[in-house]
Amino acid sequence: xxxxxxxxxxxxxxxxxxxxxxxxxxxxxxxxxxxxxxxxxxxxxxxxxxxxxxxxxxxxxxxxxxxxxxxxxxxxxxxxxxxxxxxxxxxxxxxxxxxxxxxxxxxxxxxxxxxxxxxxxxxxxxxxxxxxxxxxxxxxxxxxxxxxxxxxxxxxxxxxxxxxxxxxxxxxxxxxxxxxxxxxxxxxxxxxxxxxxxxxxxxxxxxxxxxxxxxxxxxxxxxxxxxxxxxxxxxxxxxxx
Ligand SMILES: Nc1ncnc2c1ncn2[C@@H]1O[C@H](COP(=O)(O)OP(=O)(O)O)[C@@H](O)[C@H]1O
Ligand SMILES: [Mg+2]
Numbered sequence: 001x002x003x004x005x006x007x008x009x010x011x012x013x014x015x016x017x018x019x020x021x022x023x024x025x026x027x028x029x030x031x032x033x034x035x036x037x038x039x040x041x042x043x044x045x046x047x048x049x050x051x052x053x054x055x056x057x058x059x060x061x062x063x064x065x066x067x068x069x070x071x072x073x074x075x076x077x078x079x080x081x082x083x084x085x086x087x088x089x090x091x092x093x094x095x096x097x098x099x100x101x102x103x104x105x106x107x108x109x110x111x112x113x114x115x116x117x118x119x120x121x122x123x124x125x126x127x128x129x130x131x132x133x134x135x136x137x138x139x140x141x142x143x144x145x146x147x148x149x150x151x152x153x154x155x156x157x158x159x160x161x162x163x164x165x166x167x168x169x170x171x172x173x174x175x176x177x178x179x180x181x182x183x184x185x186x187x188x189x190x191x192x193x194x195x196x197x198x199x200x201x202x203x204x205x206x207x208x209x210x211x212x213x214x215x216x217x218x219x220x221x222x223x224x225x226x227x228x229x230x231x232x233x234x235x236x237x238x239x240x241x
Contacts (some may be wrong), residue, residue, distance in 0.1 A: 001026050001191060002047075002079075002159055007057040008215075009039075009046050016042040017053070018215035024159065029185050029192045031206035031223075033199075035236050038212040040195045044161050048081050049074045061159070075104060078158030082148045082165050090137030094147055097136050098122050101151030115154070122154040125187075126180055142173040149180060153188070160184065162194040166201055174201050181205060199237070203227065211236065 002024040009017040017039040024030050032040050045051045047059055049071040059066040066074050088097050098119035102110055110118070123129045126146040131139065136147060145165050152160055162181070166174045178201045184190050196202040202209070203223040211219040211226060213235040219226050226232055 001028075001062055002193075003058075003060040004047070005058045005060075007043070007046060007059065008054040009042050009051055009057075010054060015215050017046060017212075020212070020215070020217050022210055022217060022220055024191055024193055027185055027189045027191055028208065029181070029194065029206050031202040031209040032193060032195045032212065033197070033202060033209060033226075033236065034212035034218075037214075039215040040212055041163055042215075043212070044081055044163055044193075044195065047074075048079060048161065072104065075155060075157075078156075079161070080152045080155050080157035080159070081161035081163065082145075082152055083163055088136040088139075088144050088147050088151070090135070092136055093132065094123065094128055094134050094136055094139065094150075095119060095132040097147055098132075098150050098154045101154035102156075104155055118154045118156065119150075122150040125153060125183075126150045142169050142177070145169070145177060146180065149177075149184070153184065153190075157190055159191045159193065162192065162196075164195055164197065166196055166198050174198055177201075178205050 005021040007017055007020045008015060020043065034040055046053050049069050053067060057067055061077055061079055064077050099115050102115035102118040123132055126149050128143065128146055128150055139147065166177050169177065181192060182205050185192055194202060206223055209223050209226040210217060211232050218235060219229045219232045
């Protein structure tokens with residue numbers, strides 16, 4: 001479904017993403033891990049049109065070339081992300097946040113009443129329906145993250161990119177969020193590309209893990225394979241245990 005090849009992104013003399021290639025299949029959950037500064041967020045930004053890769057990079061999604069397209073166009077193709085820093089619209093209600101998601105994504109032809117329907121359904125799905133009228137900024141951070149998921153879901157993505165959505169949560173909250181992410185895939189058939197430092201969560205739910213180090217892909221395999229990979233242990237996992 002997503003086919004990334006020869007993707008490099010430089011910031012001046014720094015190569016943040018270095019000739020990376022990988023694929024993500026339908027309804028697959030793929031984890032993206034690696035040390036701070038490895039290029040994970042930059043890779044997300046390149047896939048979602050915030051940055052352009054260097055010449056020769058190719059990002060194909062269901063036969064559509066994403067390189068050169070703007071973020072909102074890419075969202076309409078079905079590739080939607082959340083951000084490392086929570087970005088709910090604080091002064092809007094939970095419901096209005098979800099409606100905004102529905103209006104932003106989709107094929108662009110979503111009318112208000114359809115958007116409200118999708119918003120309601122997405123809030124039900126993540127368990128926030130009872131707080132629809134609450135101002136988003138009044139929600140605890142764990143709920144704000146669920147709202148981010150609902151907002152993304154309301155836009156009916158085919159591929160959801162999550163950037164450290166579980167960071168800063170208690171273990172119980174991480175479990176709850178991980179369960180929602182698993183259900184997004186199981187019940188909605190949505191593929192997930194998930195950057196996370198919380199190894200228990202990502203290793204538990206991912207079908208496959210890609211490891212970045214200094215911009216380069218150093219491993220791509222099942223959680224078990226990656227956890228036993230010497231290069232990965234040296235570059236990342238060893239340091240975190
Ligand atoms: N907008 C930017 N301008 C310059 N350097 C950047 C920018 N964004 C990221 N970088 C650098 O690129 C590298 C990769 O960063 P990032 O993608 O944020 O890593 P990660 O998300 O894996 O922690 C880092 O060295 C970072 O300092
Ligand atoms: Mg990052």
